[in-house]
Structures are given as structure tokens and as C-alpha cells.
Amino acid sequence: KNQVEQSPQSLIILEGKNCTLQCNYTVSPFSNLRWYKQDTGRGPVSLTIMTFSENTKSNGRYTATLDADTKQSSLHITASQLSDSASYICVVSAGRAGGGADGLTFGKGTHLIIQP
Amino acid sequence: EADIYQTPRYLVIGTGKKITLECSQTMGHDKMYWYQQDPGMELHLIHYSYGVNSTEKGDLSSESTVSRIRTEHFPLTLESARPSHTSQYLCASSDPGQGTETQYFGPGTRLLVL
Numbered sequence: 731k732n733q734v735e736q737s738p739q740s741l742i743i744l745e746g747k748n749c750t751l752q753c754n755y756t757v758s759p760f761s762n763l764r765w766y767k768q769d770t771g772r773g774p775v776s777l778t779i780m781t782f783s784e785n786t787k788s789n790g791r792y793t794a795t796l797d798a799d800t801k802q803s804s805l806h807i808t809a810s811q812l813s814d815s816a817s818y819i820c821v822v823s824a825g826r827a828g829g830g831a832d833g834l835t836f837g838k839g840t841h842l843i844i845q846p
Numbered sequence: 847e848a849d850i851y852q853t854p855r856y857l858v859i860g861t862g863k864k865i866t867l868e869c870s871q872t873m874g875h876d877k878m879y880w881y882q883q884d885p886g887m888e889l890h891l892i893h894y895s896y897g898v899n900s901t902e903k904g905d906l907s908s909e910s911t912v913s914r915i916r917t918e919h920f921p922l923t924l925e926s927a928r929p930s931h932t933s934q935y936l937c938a939s940s941d942p943g944q945g946t947e948t949q950y951f952g953p954g955t956r957l958l959v960l
Contacts, residue, residue, distance in 0.1 A: 734888075764948075773850075773936050773951030774889075819889075836888040 732757040734822050734837035742843045747810055751840045753803040753820030761825035761833070765794050765805050768817045768839065777805070777818075807842075815844045849873050852937050852952035859927055860960050867922045867955045869937030878920040879949065881936040882906060889936065895920060896942075927959045 737752045755763070762781045766774035778787045778794040780803070786795050791808045807814055817839040824833030850871040859865055871878065876897040881889040881904075891904030895914040909931070910924050920939075924931055936954045940947040 771954070771956070773938070773954050774949075775951070776948045779948060834891070836890075838886070838888045841886070 732822070732824065732833070732835040734820055734835050736818075736820050736837040736840050738840060739838070740841040740843070742845060743810055745810060745812055745844050745846050749807050749810060749842065751805045751807075751818050751820075751842070753805070753837060755801050755803070755820070755822045755835070755837075757801075757822040757824050757833075757835050759824050760798065760801075761823040763794075763796055763803050764821040764823070765792070765803075766819040766821060768819055770816070774819055810844045812844050812846060815842060817841050850937065850939055850950050850952040852935075852955050854955060855953060856956045856958075858958045858960065861926075861928055863927050865924050865927055865957070867935055867937075867957070869920045869922070869952055870918050871920075871939045871950070871952075872918060873939060873941070873950065874917065875939035875941050875950075876917065877940045877942055877947070878914065879938040879940075880904070880910075880912060880920070880922050881938065882908065883934045883936055883954075885934075893922065927957075929959045932957060932959050 734755045743749050764779045765777040768774040780796045793806045796803045819839040820837040822835050853868045878895045880893040883889045890906035892906050892908040893912040895901050901912050912922050934954050934956050937952040938949040940949045
């Protein structure tokens with residue numbers, strides 16, 4: 731069964747500090763891995779999408795890494811801001827071969843709180 | 847900012863009522879999706895569509911139904927709401943012409959069935 735596990739479940743850090751969120755997956759076949767940011771009461775917004783051949787991708791203060799051999803990804807947030815408080819969701823796509831609508835498997839997310 | 851809209855944003859309704867959650871997008875995307883998300887939990891796909899007159903059930907069994915008569919519109923209907931339907935419902939769309947299809951999500955509808 732395809733699974734996406736995220737850690738930690740929740741995290742509280744002080745404004746200005748860095749943090750790293752983890753995502754481990756057992757999805758086969760692998761098409762791409764996505765990180766989304768979901769503000770409370772809103773829909774998720776895409777941060778990065780990485781395919782098999784990409785091992786790092788940045789979007790401003792967000793940097794995602796992918797190790798397709800160990801099936802692990804991380805999302806690093808630099809110099810955190812209060813607006814970074816949100817849930818961060820890891821999503822792995824198996825493509826059409828994974829069945830359903832693009833074979834997407836969602837993690838439960840990491841709930842990040844930035845304190846002033 | 848994604849051009850995908852959901853109405854209503856919040857809905858409180860009694861058991862047994864029929865409800866329709868609206869979703870529309872102005873990006874011309876062929877693919878649209880409905881997800882159900884409980885607090886602190888992952889999104890579960892309940893319906894999707896590859897285009898007009900195409901609808902499929904998702905991974906999570908749902909008593910809801912959908913229709914896709916127009917590209918931009920993908921409403922979800924519950925014929926008889928029950929307390930177990932209380933959840934957040936998220937609509938999304940994507941463009942299959944992209945190499946890696948980014949999904950664009952609407953703001954969601956929070957449903958409470960009493």
C-alpha cells in the first residue's frame with residue numbers, strides 16, 4: 731500500500747529560526763513529489779514539485795530535497811516568519827500507473843507554528 | 847493566486863437536507879477533483895473528472911455525487927446530509943498539458959451537519 735509519512739506531526743519554533751520537515755514515502759511507481767503549504771481554513775498551495783532526477787529545488791526561503799534511493803524528502807525553511815505558520819503537506823504521485831486521479835498519496839502534514 | 851472558487855465557504859445544515867457544494871475555475875483546466883479533509887488529517891480523494899461528461903469515484907467511498915457539464919464547473923451534491931458528512935471539502939483543478947501537473951486548490955467549504 732502506498733504511504734506517505736511526515737514528521738514531526740507538529741513543530742513550534744521562534745521567528746527567525748530555521749527548521750526542517752521530513753517526508754518518507756513508499757509509493758511505487760514514483761512520478762513526482764510535491765510540497766504544499768496549507769494555511770488554516772484555506773486550500774493547499776503548491777511550494778515545489780520534484781521529479782526523480784531532481785534532488786533539490788528552492789522557492790524563496792523554502793528548499794526541498796529529494797533522495798529517490800532512500801525515498802525521503804525534506805523541506806527546509808530559512809529565517810522563519812510568522813506567516814510561515816501553516817500545515818505543510820507532502821504529496822507523492824505515482825502518475826496514471828498509480829491508479830485513481832494521478833495516483834496521488836497525501837501525507838497528514840506537519841503543523842508548524844512560528845512564535846514571535 | 848489560483849482562479850478557483852468554492853461556495854459556500856461555511857455551511858451548517860440539518861440532517862436529511864440536500865446540499866450542493868459549488869466549485870468553479872477560470873483557468874480552463876480539464877482535470878478537476880474533490881477532496882475531503884478532517885481536521886489534522888490527510889486529504890482523501892472522493893471524486894475526479896478528466897473533462898466534460900467524465901466523472902470517477904476516488905479512493906474514499908462517498909455518498910456524494912458530482913457532475914461535469916461544463917469545463918469550468920464541478921458541483922458536488924449530497925442528497926441527504928448526515929452528521930458523518932461533517933468535514934472540509936476541497937476542490938482542485940490541474941492542467942494535464944503541464945509536465946508535472948500542479949493542482950490548484952479552492953479555499954474549501956466547511957460543512958457541519960447537525
